[in-house]
Amino acid sequence: MKILVCISCVPDTTSKIVIDPSTSQISSQGLTFIVGPYDDYALSRAIELKESNGAEVIVLHVGGSESEALIRKCLALGADSAVRVDGNPTSSSQIATAIISYVKQNPVDLILMGKESIDYNSGIVHGLVAGALGYTHFNPVMHLDIEGDRLKLEVEMDGGKMEVSCSLPAVLGCQEPIAEWKIPSMRGIMTARTKEIVVLPLESASQINIIKADIAETARKNKMIMAEDAEQLIDLLRTETNVL
Amino acid sequence: MEKVAIIAQTKEGQLSDASNQLISFLSTFSPKRILLLAIGEVKFSSLPSSLPVEVIQVSDGLWADSATIQPLMKLVDGFTVFGIKSIQVDNLLSLLAASSSQEMISGIQHITFSNGKFTITKSIFSGKASLALTTETASYFSLNRNFDFSNNEELKNQPIVPTSTTGPSTGSNATIISLKPITGAIPLPDAALVVGAGRGLKDPGNWAIVEDLAKALGAATACSKPVSDLNWRPHHEHVGQTGVKISPNLYIACGISGAIQHLAGVNGSRIVVVINNDPEAPFFKHADYGIVGDVNEILPRLTKKLQTH
Ligand SMILES: Cc1cc2nc3c(=O)[nH]c(=O)nc-3n(C[C@H](O)[C@H](O)[C@H](O)COP(=O)(O)OP(=O)(O)OC[C@H]3O[C@@H](n4cnc5c(N)ncnc54)[C@H](O)[C@@H]3O)c2cc1C
Ligand SMILES: Nc1ncnc2c1ncn2[C@@H]1O[C@H](COP(=O)(O)O)[C@@H](O)[C@H]1O
16 A cells, blocks of 8 residues: 655744745744644554555655755654655645646555644645545544555544545545654664655646735733632623623 | 635534625625525525525535535536635535635635735734735635624625535445534534633543533633643543634633643634633733632632622
8 A cells, every 4th residue: 555645844833933024924044844743643644554554655745955854754754755846835726736746647545644734724735635636535534544445534523523434545634643743763764864755846836926924913911810809800801801 | 706605514504603794795796696505404594695695505424525526516616615614614615626626725814806816814823924815716715713704794684595405426435434423512613712721620530610610601611732632631622733723702721831832723712811820821921811820719719700690
């Protein structure tokens, strides 16, 4: 079985986001990048499946060469090979198109992604890929097992969960607790050095023009209430806000 | 934009307030046709709109691949399609968009249309920042739950035009083994009021004080990630970067430190109350109202006040 894991490389969750005034875009200076946390869950599950059932795991990222260290980390965790589609995508459709064109030339059985990237928060790349390829799509998936030639999944729904069975090929958006995040072993790091990262050109164009980025400031009231007057909170919620 | 469509789930036969507002909002684009694909039962007979809304009742089911969504694709062909963010709506919109080779934009906070061009503000980095962008090609749009409809004009309710009903076409590769709806509790993503609790509660046995307060308010309950990791609370209650993102009118955080990954899930709340016994807890900087105190003492007092006054 061939499993393709699509990863985003995103600023660390604790990053302070700032705008570069000369470009009006988000400045990447001083940011530490990580593999998207949900994508990390997807990759961890793919590696577990490789260990338990046998599978070939390929990691794919659409982005610039600065992401190679993170791609190497995925190889150190146990992915067999990696593909980087070189460019700076600016829309979900552009990323999806790059993934679709790779898969059309290099068929896979299962595509795992995170439920959403934590920078653009679109939550749609997996749906776009599944729709265009005609593959089965589930998102967000919390448990994934292989039973014969079918998948058994636990999927979150609005207001509940469901257990489903589906055939391959499929595209899944993953979230915890699908797997535990993993740390690369020393041996993993050594063997990753010789694994291949194929670089392909980004051919799809973006149809979206980004004008500028802004930082959202939510002004909070920051009013403190003494513990002995805690009940006042209820009065304030009733009078100063109309939430109650 | 002559033809606009909305995809929305119904609950007990009714549309959510946000979906109703979206229908009124779309009237500002002066469309000639408005089509509603209502997933679930339809028990309403009129909608606030500039022209009668054509309603297609769509049965709930597994809309999980491009084969099963064929009937829907035919219905929305040529329409510009909108929805309010939910798991099912975003999954369906993205499948439909890609199956018909259209572009989609999600996470929308603001949208206008003129001279064939959409100007959009999209929320990014879990609400910490936003992107202003334009597109002439996208025709699938998912609006955030806290989209601001306050400038909507008051529109008269118009009788709906029920047209047809449809369901997923057969031949799906997927089957449902079991459904586990969350019963009894208010679903977290929809809740207008939420009480969240963290590791400061110390023990899963202490959750009664959180549940009592939530009950007195009519609120849903939420928790921090370590609490669900420890199995003190079910996973679907965990809010934050890696959990559910909520945007209620009121969020009361009890015994939660306010880590940036937790804030990422609750930034969209209108009013935030923080109760923590550590005056230095980072969450206080992001609070509208803060109480420095012990949850075991404060929460029952708030519950009592709500029950008696
Ligand atoms: C990649 C990544 C993703 C993450 N995603 C999430 C996420 O989605 N959601 C999330 O919540 N976390 C997430 N985390 C974890 C996050 O960083 C914090 O560890 C977590 O939010 C802390 O949970 P907590 O506030 O319940 O616990 P703690 O940090 O232990 O805080 C407990 C608080 O309770 C207070 N307290 C103790 N006793 C009392 C008392 N008697 N009365 C009142 N207050 C009391 C303490 O002062 C303290 O502030 C993530 C972390 C990483 C690295
Ligand atoms: N640049 C990228 N390269 C490869 N995969 C990506 C990229 N961006 C997003 N993805 C995948 O698509 C998922 C959903 O992303 P999004 O639709 O942006 O929220 C992510 O969790 C990743 O698995």
